[in-house]
Amino acid sequence: MKKIKILLLITMGPFIAFAQGQGGSYSISGRVNLIIGLDMVPAQEALVTVKNSGQVATTDSLGIFMLENLQLGKHQLQVLGASFPAIDTSLTITEASITGLSLLAVADCSINKNIAQRDIKKKEPRLLIMGGIAPVVYVHQEKFEKKYDVKYYDFGCVAPNEKCIEQYNQVVFKYLDSKYGKKWRKEVRKDVVGM
Structure with missing residues (x-):
């Protein structure tokens, strides 16, 4: 009987490791918009970083970003841009990836x-x-x-x-x-x- 348990454990080992590897494949995606006066525009080329893991994404021309290969749990996000103060926020991935996140920055216009x-x-x-x-x-x-x-x-x-x-x-x-x-x-x- 012991031989069967060991064989079963050896056979199941690669599947358990594969399932754990898939557990780190979560993502956070969304958009960063910038308020300038009464206008709202995409925050282009802003950096979105995960402070606890060091991952970085850059927003595209529409302000859209995606951070991939994240683990379950709490993540500290920071958004940095040339024309607005840093945005800090905390998110928790519990069961699934976070999509459609909307972040809003207020432009620091020295000229207006x-x-x-x-x-x-x-x-x-x-x-x-x-x-x-x-x-x-x-x-x-x-x-x-x-x-x-x-x-x-x-x-x-x-x-x-x-x-x-x-x-x-x-x-x-x-x-x-x-x-x-x-x-x-x-x-x-x-x-x-x-x-």
């Missing part, structure tokens, strides 16, 4: 509508540009700035969130429309964010 209104009141409105490593200057740029009493400002390769910049520029666009009509739009640089 309020700053644009302040700059207009101070008679220092700007048209914001997200340039590259080397700034671009056009030949007739200074004539435009003098004619419409506005300055171009190029952030270079380190810029705030594009939606924040666009909010700022939209206020300046309305100001220029009210002061000069629409003729300035034909002369403005086409790389101004929001044009």
Whole structure:
């Protein structure tokens, strides 16, 4: 009788190990959205990390992420992005993978509508540009700035969130429309964010 028990245990061993291996195949997936003023947009290229395991996923252009090969139990998630404070949350995988998780971040806009209104009141409105490593200057740029009493400002390769910049520029666009009509739009640089 002992021989049969040992044989049964040896035969069942690989199946038990396989079942335990499948136990670590859980995932957490969802979407990270970003609130900028009254707009909600996907948080692109945000990092979603599992602090207790070190796993990392990057959100895609729609803010979607997936963390795979997680174990059952509690997981500490942190979401990091360039234009919002870190989000920390705790989740517990009990029986099945977590799907459709929705995380919301609030943009930390150093440039926004309020700053644009302040700059207009101070008679220092700007048209914001997200340039590259080397700034671009056009030949007739200074004539435009003098004619419409506005300055171009190029952030270079380190810029705030594009939606924040666009909010700022939209206020300046309305100001220029009210002061000069629409003729300035034909002369403005086409790389101004929001044009």
